[in-house]
Amino acid sequence: MAEPIPIVKASGTLLRDADGHSYIDAISSWWVTLHGHAHPYIAQKIFEQASTLEQVIFAGFTHEPAIRLAERILEILPGQLSRVFYSDNGSTSTEVALKMSVQYWWNKGEGEKRNKILAFNNSYHGDTFGAMSVSDRSVFTMAFHDKLFEVIFLDAPESGSKTYDLPWDEIACFIYEPLVQGAGGMKMYNAGGLDQLIGLCQQHEVICIADEVMTGFGRTGKLFASAYLQHTPDIICLSKGLTGGTMPLSITACSAKVYEAFVQDDLLKTFFHGHSYTANPIACAAALASLDLLLKPECLHQIGNINRQHRSFMDKLQQSSHPVRNVRVLGTIIAFEIDRGKDEYLNNISTTITKKAMAQSVYLRPLGNTLYLMPPYCITEEELGKVYSVIMDILIELAG
Ligand SMILES: Cc1ncc(COP(=O)(O)O)c(C=O)c1O
Structure with missing residues (x-):
C-alpha cells in the first residue's frame, strides 16, 4: 500500500502537495467538490x-x-x-x-x-x-x-x-x-x-x-x-x-x-x-x-460545457483501438471499463492508473478497472483537455 501524500493547499481544480507538485482533481475529491477547492465566496x-x-x-x-x-x-x-x-x-x-x-x-x-x-x-x-x-x-x-x-x-x-x-x-x-x-x-x-x-x-x-x-x-x-x-x-x-x-x-x-x-x-x-x-x-x-x-447561469452553462467535452472524448475513445469498453456519459460524468483483468473493485489496474496519472499531474482514482471522471464545475477546457490527453497516454502505455 502506497504511503498517503500530504496535501497542504488546494484551489480551484488543483491539489498541491508538500513537495510543491500539483494535481488536477478530476474526481472532485470523491465526488464532493462542486465549484473548486477553497472557493473564496x-x-x-x-x-x-x-x-x-x-x-x-x-x-x-x-x-x-x-x-x-x-x-x-x-x-x-x-x-x-x-x-x-x-x-x-x-x-x-x-x-x-x-x-x-x-x-x-x-x-x-x-x-x-x-x-x-x-x-x-x-x-x-x-x-x-x-x-x-x-x-x-x-x-x-x-x-x-x-x-x-x-x-x-x-x-x-x-x-x-x-x-x-x-x-x-x-x-x-x-x-x-x-x-x-x-x-x-x-x-x-x-x-x-x-x-x-x-x-x-x-x-x-x-x-x-x-x-x-x-x-x-x-x-x-x-x-x-x-x-x-x-x-x-x-x-x-x-x-x-x-x-x-x-x-x-x-x-x-x-x-x-x-x-x-x-x-x-x-x-x-x-x-x-x-x-x-x-x-x-x-x-x-x-x-x-x-x-x-x-444556481448562477454560468455554473449551469459550465455543466453543459463539461458534458459536450466528455461527449467528444467519448467519440474519440470509441473510434480508437484502445482496449476500452462501454464508454458512457451522463452530465458531467464519463466512465468506461479498461479491458484488463476482471471487472471488479479489487482489480489493481486502478493503482497503476492513479500512479501514472499523478506522474503527469492529474488525480484519477478508478473503481477497479472502471475509469471515470467527475470534475469540479470550475474545470477549464484546457485542464479537461489535459486530463483526456493523460488518459490517452496511459491507454497507449497499457497497450504497449
Ligand atoms: C449513492 C451514495 N449514497 C451514500 C453514500 C455514502 O456517503 P458518505 O460517504 O458521505 O457516507 C455514497 C458515497 O459514495 C454514495 O455514492
Whole structure:
C-alpha cells in the first residue's frame, strides 16, 4: 500500500502537495467538490457564520441558516417534498431515510406486515449497518454479512418495461441511486425502466427513496437525477455536493405524507434520531453559499460545457483501438471499463492508473478497472483537455 501524500493547499481544480507538485482533481475529491477547492465566496460565508453562531443543539432550538437552507432546497427539489431532516454524511442520510420508512409503517400500525425493503443489485448506499444492508453484498460488506438485514435485491432495469413478481403489500420502501450506480462502477441504467418501477411501487404505496448523495447538484446534467423521471420520490437523500464539498452535512427530505405519520400526540411515534452536529450552522451557511454559486447561469452553462467535452472524448475513445469498453456519459460524468483483468473493485489496474496519472499531474482514482471522471464545475477546457490527453497516454502505455 502506497504511503498517503500530504496535501497542504488546494484551489480551484488543483491539489498541491508538500513537495510543491500539483494535481488536477478530476474526481472532485470523491465526488464532493462542486465549484473548486477553497472557493473564496464559500470560505467567506463560512468565516462569517463561524464568527456569528458556530454550533447550537438542534433540539428545542433552531437557526436561520438551517431554516433558509430547508426553504431553498425544497424549492429546487423535484416532486412534492416538503420537509427536511438534517444529518451529517451520505450514509446517515440513507440510514435516516430507511428508518423513516420503516417507522412510517410502524406508526400506522402496519409494521409487522410491511417490513420488506427493495433495493438494486450492485448498489451502494453507505457504510453504516442499515446503509450496508441495502447495498450490494460486496467486498465492502463481506465481514458483516451475517449482521445485515434481509433485502429483496433486483437488477437495475435495462429496458423501459418489465414485469415484476413481488410481494408488493409487504414492502415498506424501495431505495435506489437514480440513473447511475456510483461506487458500483458508475453503471448507468435505463431511466424508463426505473420510472416504471417507481410508478409500480407508488401504486402499491411503497415509499420510494432516491439516494442522490452522488447524483445531486448537477452531476447528471440536471440539478437532480430524479428530474429526468416522471415519478418523483417520496424521500430524497443529499450530501456530498450539498456544501460544495467544504463541510460534512446531509439532508433527508420527505413528502408531507411521510412527515404526517410522525406528527401525533403519541410520543412513541416520534422519530428518535439525531446527531450532535445536526444542522451545524457553519455547514448550513456553506450549503447556502454553494447553492448561490450552483444556481448562477454560468455554473449551469459550465455543466453543459463539461458534458459536450466528455461527449467528444467519448467519440474519440470509441473510434480508437484502445482496449476500452462501454464508454458512457451522463452530465458531467464519463466512465468506461479498461479491458484488463476482471471487472471488479479489487482489480489493481486502478493503482497503476492513479500512479501514472499523478506522474503527469492529474488525480484519477478508478473503481477497479472502471475509469471515470467527475470534475469540479470550475474545470477549464484546457485542464479537461489535459486530463483526456493523460488518459490517452496511459491507454497507449497499457497497450504497449
Ligand atoms: C449513492 C451514495 N449514497 C451514500 C453514500 C455514502 O456517503 P458518505 O460517504 O458521505 O457516507 C455514497 C458515497 O459514495 C454514495 O455514492
